[in-house]
Amino acid sequence: MSMTVDRMQIEALVRSAIRQAQSQGAPAAHQASSTSIESPLGWVDGKPNLRVSISARHCHLTDEHVEILFGKGSVLEPDKDLYQDGFFAAKQTVMVVGPRRRMLPSVRVLGPTRPFSQLELAFTDSISLGIKAPVRHSGKIEGTPGCVLVGPAGSVQLDQGVIRAARHVHMNDHDAAHFGVANGDMMQLVVTSNDCSMTFDDVLVRADKAAKLEVHIDTDEGNACNLDAASAVHLQPMPKPCACGH
Amino acid sequence: MSMTVDRMQIEALVRSAIRQAQSQGAPAAHQASSTSIESPLGWVDGKPNLRVSISARHCHLTDEHVEILFGKGSVLEPDKDLYQDGFFAAKQTVMVVGPRRRMLPSVRVLGPTRPFSQLELAFTDSISLGIKAPVRHSGKIEGTPGCVLVGPAGSVQLDQGVIRAARHVHMNDHDAAHFGVANGDMMQLVVTSNDCSMTFDDVLVRADKAAKLEVHIDTDEGNACNLDAASAVHLQPMPKPCACGH
Numbered sequence: 001m002s003m004t005v006d007r008m009q010i011e012a013l014v015r016s017a018i019r020q021a022q023s024q025g026a027p028a029a030h031q032a033s034s035t036s037i038e039s040p041l042g043w044v045d046g047k048p049n050l051r052v053s054i055s056a057r058h059c060h061l062t063d064e065h066v067e068i069l070f071g072k073g074s075v076l077e078p079d080k081d082l083y084q085d086g087f088f089a090a091k092q093t094v095m096v097v098g099p100r101r102r103m104l105p106s107v108r109v110l111g112p113t114r115p116f117s118q119l120e121l122a123f124t125d126s127i128s129l130g131i132k133a134p135v136r137h138s139g140k141i142e143g144t145p146g147c148v149l150v151g152p153a154g155s156v157q158l159d160q161g162v163i164r165a166a167r168h169v170h171m172n173d174h175d176a177a178h179f180g181v182a183n184g185d186m187m188q189l190v191v192t193s194n195d196c197s198m199t200f201d202d203v204l205v206r207a208d209k210a211a212k213l214e215v216h217i218d219t220d221e222g223n224a225c226n227l228d229a230a231s232a233v234h235l236q237p238m239p240k241p242c243a244c245g246h
Numbered sequence: 247m248s249m250t251v252d253r254m255q256i257e258a259l260v261r262s263a264i265r266q267a268q269s270q271g272a273p274a275a276h277q278a279s280s281t282s283i284e285s286p287l288g289w290v291d292g293k294p295n296l297r298v299s300i301s302a303r304h305c306h307l308t309d310e311h312v313e314i315l316f317g318k319g320s321v322l323e324p325d326k327d328l329y330q331d332g333f334f335a336a337k338q339t340v341m342v343v344g345p346r347r348r349m350l351p352s353v354r355v356l357g358p359t360r361p362f363s364q365l366e367l368a369f370t371d372s373i374s375l376g377i378k379a380p381v382r383h384s385g386k387i388e389g390t391p392g393c394v395l396v397g398p399a400g401s402v403q404l405d406q407g408v409i410r411a412a413r414h415v416h417m418n419d420h421d422a423a424h425f426g427v428a429n430g431d432m433m434q435l436v437v438t439s440n441d442c443s444m445t446f447d448d449v450l451v452r453a454d455k456a457a458k459l460e461v462h463i464d465t466d467e468g469n470a471c472n473l474d475a476a477s478a479v480h481l482q483p484m485p486k487p488c489a490c491g492h
Contacts, residue, residue: 194381
């Protein structure tokens with residue numbers, strides 16, 4: 001648990017630092033739209049603007065592992081910015097090798113680096129790889145299986161860190177206030193999709209000052225509800241029993 | 247729509263014929279347990295006994311296509327009985343070839359044969375194969391994409407029939423009465439699973455005289471809720487607005 005908090009604090013610090021740097025260098029109009037009190041980060045027309053993103057399999061690396069895998073002095077090179085400020089898909093990929101000579105040839109590395117390396121797979125990926133990945137929230141990797149990561153300059157044996165990332169929602173404090181939830185609460189995501197609508201329970205709130213409202217689900221979850229073709233997505237607190245006992 | 251009804255009628259006839267043949271040849275005790283009024287088919291302890299099954303990718307073939315793919319005079323050879331009486335996984339498999347030289351090397355054929363050949367994929371499979379498979383209920387294949395099926399004796403070009411099977415629940419009339427639903431209604435399946443509980447809407451009721459209560463979801467849906475590790479499954483009619491307007 002302390003590991004999770006540490007990582008979230010780090011993420012929040014990174015986001016704050018980047019936003020500060022952006023607002024210092026940005027023209028007045030941009031500064032107003034992204035930092036004014038009237039319009040919290042990520043809001044559109046005075047309301048939270050829900051984004052639901054599918055996280056494909058990816059890994060997070062420590063600085064040390066980046067150097068082992070990609071060569072002394074290597075750093076992660078941003079290829080594509082993610083929706084959350086300060087986070088990016090790196091140009092680098094790794095090969096992941098599981099037991100029984102199974103492997104995934106190319107798994108994207110996300111940046112920035114972290115205090116612990118971690119591989120996040122969908123359930124389907126973990127079956128392909130022959131690793132039984134438990135559903136865990138990011139950072140809670142104690143007792144999870146390991147794997148071998150192979151890069152162009154070397155390889156790393158992870159003793160633990162292979163997980164199926166549990167669904168979660170990033171949000172800032174304005175979003176949390178809007179929904180009446182706090183960091184650590186659970187919410188529901190309702191996806192309306194032709195012939196395959198579904199409601200995801202257990203969506204963990206990860207609130208901090210600088211996040212934008214974004215649910216992360218994995219490829220299995222996205223495919224199960226055909227998210228790309230969904231007609232509506234709706235986020236709500238876990239329903240409470242109602243007055244009539246319904 | 248007429249095709250669906252036809253197929254369901256055929257399935258019901260097959261089940262009835264098989265049950266009749268079974269009960270004629272069966273000892274009295276077995277006959278009593280499977281056909282007595284006190285214990286409807288598939289019930290345990292006087293209640294419906296819900297089974298939720300993951301349908302992995304598979305295909306259904308016409309008699310003609312069985313002969314083209316596996317040789318003149320070939321029939322489907324049962325390898326493993328399915329939960330629904332009279333249905334089986336065949337020993338035979340086919341290779342499925344999609345566009346852009348992508349293929350699935352071995353897709354199981356299910357029996358008995360049908361009036362139309364049909365390939366049922368999870369969304370993940372359809373992405374691997376490079377075919378955009380629409381979510382459809384079995385038999386509703388008008389306007390769906392096709393593919394090439396290859397067997398040891400020949401190949402078949404399907405002009406249509408590649409679908410992602412929409413979730414559904416087989417049940418008999420006793421089950422339907424128990425839940426207060428009718429053939430063609432929609433229900434909800436609630437899966438309770440550690441950190442990945444979810445509720446599936448749009449579960450189509452396919453009721454006939456001889457089916458056993460069984461929900462069919464695909465591998466994406468099963469993986470999304472980690473069905474194998476689920477602690478509870480619950481089937482219910484779609485909720486109605488309640489008295490207090492909740």
